[in-house]
Amino acid sequence: ISSSESVRRLWDRMDAMGGAIPVQEVFTAKSLEMVQQRKAVIATDMIAGRVQSSLFCPVLDGFFYVGTQSITNLRSVWYYRKRIDPDLVKAINKRILWLSESAVPFMRNQDLYPKGSTCFLDTYKQDRSDAFQPLTVQDMRAVFVLCGYLIALASVFLLIELIAHGMSHCAGCLA
Numbered sequence: 001i002s003s004s005e006s007v008r009r010l011w012d013r014m015d016a017m018g019g020a021i022p023v024q025e026v027f028t029a030k031s032l033e034m035v036q037q038r039k040a041v042i043a044t045d046m047i048a049g050r051v052q053s054s055l056f057c058p059v060l061d062g063f064f065y066v067g068t069q070s071i072t073n074l075r076s077v078w079y080y081r082k083r084i085d086p087d088l089v090k091a092i093n094k095r096i097l098w099l100s101e102s103a104v105p106f107m108r109n110q111d112l113y114p115k116g117s118t119c120f121l122d123t124y125k126q127d128r129s130d131a132f133q134p135l136t137v138q139d140m141r142a143v144f145v146l147c148g149y150l151i152a153l154a155s156v157f158l159l160i161e162l163i164a165h166g167m168s169h170c171a172g173c174l175a
Helices: 005-017 029-036 046-054 086-101 138-174
Strands: none
Touching: none
16 A cells, blocks of 8 residues: 555554544544544545545644655556547546646635634645735735836936937027
């Protein structure tokens, strides 16, 4: 399951103790409470774990630690019947292309955790998506002010050029 000895030992221990539970029971308030009490561990991908656990943040008292160690490499194969509808084949190929072109889909924090993620400790500092904040007009204020100053400065230089050009033509008319 993994090249890591500690992960293999954990998996073997879980298997020996009969600790595997059905998928629909993994992310329930009861199982997440057991995780917080250090009576259970959930081994899953980070995104699914964080998204599902964040739904229970308001009702749970503790915090979650999300490990950064890779447990396994998923090898998957796509297959389908030969006589499948060509439009469906096109749609499948399009989605496979999307998956292979974008290794990880970009999702904003508020899309992943709509209720907020208040029950996670800052355990994954390399994950910059935790620090993502949408850009607002207030953030761009300095750019707008600088742009205004540059436009005013350009207008002053244009006015000076027009006056200098007009004076040179007027000097020729008077002479």
